[in-house]
Amino acid sequence: MLAIDPNHVQAKANKVYYASLIKSQTLSKDQREDYLASSEKVGSNGKKNFRVRKQRQKNYLELNEICKALCRQNRAKLSHKHQAKLFCRYRHNNHPYLILRPVKEEQLFDEPTILLFHDVVSDTDIEKIKVLATPQKSTIVKMNLYVIVAAFFDSQCHHQYWDAGRLQSHTWLSDRVSPAVARLSRLIGAVTNLTMETAEDLQVLNYGVGGYYQPHADFFQVLENGGFTFKNGNRIATWLTYMSDVEFGGATVFLAVDGHIVPKKRSAVFWYNMFASGEVDYRTAHAACPVLIGNKWIATKWIHERGQEFRRPCSLDSML
Numbered sequence: 022m023l024a025i026d027p028n029h030v031q032a033k034a035n036k037v038y039y040a041s042l043i044k045s046q047t048l049s050k051d052q053r054e055d056y057l058a059s060s061e062k063v064g065s066n067g068k069k070n071f072r073v074r075k076q077r078q079k080n081y082l083e084l085n086e087i088c089k090a091l092c093r094q095n096r097a098k099l100s101h102k103h104q105a106k107l108f109c110r111y112r113h114n115n116h117p118y119l120i121l122r123p124v125k126e127e128q129l130f131d132e133p134t135i136l137l138f139h140d141v142v143s144d145t146d147i148e149k150i151k152v153l154a155t156p157q158k159s160t161i162v163k164m165n166l167y168v169i170v171a172a173f174f175d176s177q178c179h180h181q182y183w184d185a186g187r188l189q190s191h192t193w194l195s196d197r198v199s200p201a202v203a204r205l206s207r208l209i210g211a212v213t214n215l216t217m218e219t220a221e222d223l224q225v226l227n228y229g230v231g232g233y234y235q236p237h238a239d240f241f242q243v244l245e246n247g248g249f250t251f252k253n254g255n256r257i258a259t260w261l262t263y264m265s266d267v268e269f270g271g272a273t274v275f276l277a278v279d280g281h282i283v284p285k286k287r288s289a290v291f292w293y294n295m296f297a298s299g300e301v302d303y304r305t306a307h308a309a310c311p312v313l314i315g316n317k318w319i320a321t322k323w324i325h326e327r328g329q330e331f332r333r334p335c336s337l338d339s340m341l
């Protein structure tokens with residue numbers, strides 16, 4: 022790409038990233054530890070005093086190994102002691118939309134908190150959303166993802182994927198296309214207490230047999246020397262709705278917490294990608310395991326920072 026367009030912002034960022042990957046892979050084990058420690062990322066606001074403790078970005082080979090092992094197991098491994106700290110509850114947030122029909126919330130993990138909400142969307146709406154997503158020209162992707170992501174968004178920002186591969190088809194749906202899509206957005210707003218005004222359109226993904234999504238984090242990273250100009254700030258949180266069960270395979274795995282979430286139709290996973298300090302949270306690294314039998318449908322809403330100032334106040338505690 023740089024040969025064609027030497028000033029391409031995304032391609033320049035990719036080059037820096039790949040050079041660092043190559044460098045870290047040609048070092049001896051000790052050298053690599055030192056190198057990775059010294060290249061620890063600065064906070065998303067670019068200030069060194071926001072450096073987060075103990076956040077070492079694992080390299081792509083390490084992540085891939087963890088991912089494969091997690092995909093082979095069929096459930097999350099949590100000690101009884103750890104499990105005892107996690108609770109289920111009904112959530113209504115005193116929101117008129119939820120008071121008469123609170124949502125069932127199950128805490129799957131802490132540090133980072135990952136929540137599973139049950140029965141958040143009706144079968145009728147799921148079918149409507151699938152129909153809307155099907156006839157559109159969808160893209161089958163198995164290539165450098167951030168080039169594609171950059172085309173969708175703002176090419177100034179650096180969406181750093183540790184490995185940039187995925188295989189599925191996807192479509193974007195705005196609230197205006199159907200009440201079913203708008204209903205889901207409204208529910209997400211009510212349950213998370215976050216504004217949907219600055220969120221992205223709903224992304225509908227369909228994985229066939231063999232469809233997967235390699236380890237990545239959903240947030241965008243700041244270019245060391247470039248501006249971060251994503252209009253509505255970074256992806257503060259992710260809401261992932263399962264629109265199908267999967268006969269075998271297709272789990273969502275969280276690499277830092279040994280998380281293995283089996284897709285369950287009508288339920289949704291939610292987590293924050295960023296700390297309240299504005300620092301990105303590498304512990305949210307996740308992947309979609311290959312679908313082995315069946316078909317997997319998800320609908321994702323990426324929620325952005327702008328507009329959340331009074332809903333999720335920021336904090337100087339970098340780990341909050």
Ligand SMILES: O=C(O)CCC(=O)C(=O)O
Nearest residue numbers: 234272273308309319321
């Ligand atoms: O399909 C999944 O379980 C995960 C999808 C995902 O990580 C994404 O769309 O960013």
Ligand SMILES: [Fe+2]
Nearest residue numbers: 237238239307
């Ligand atoms: Fe993701």
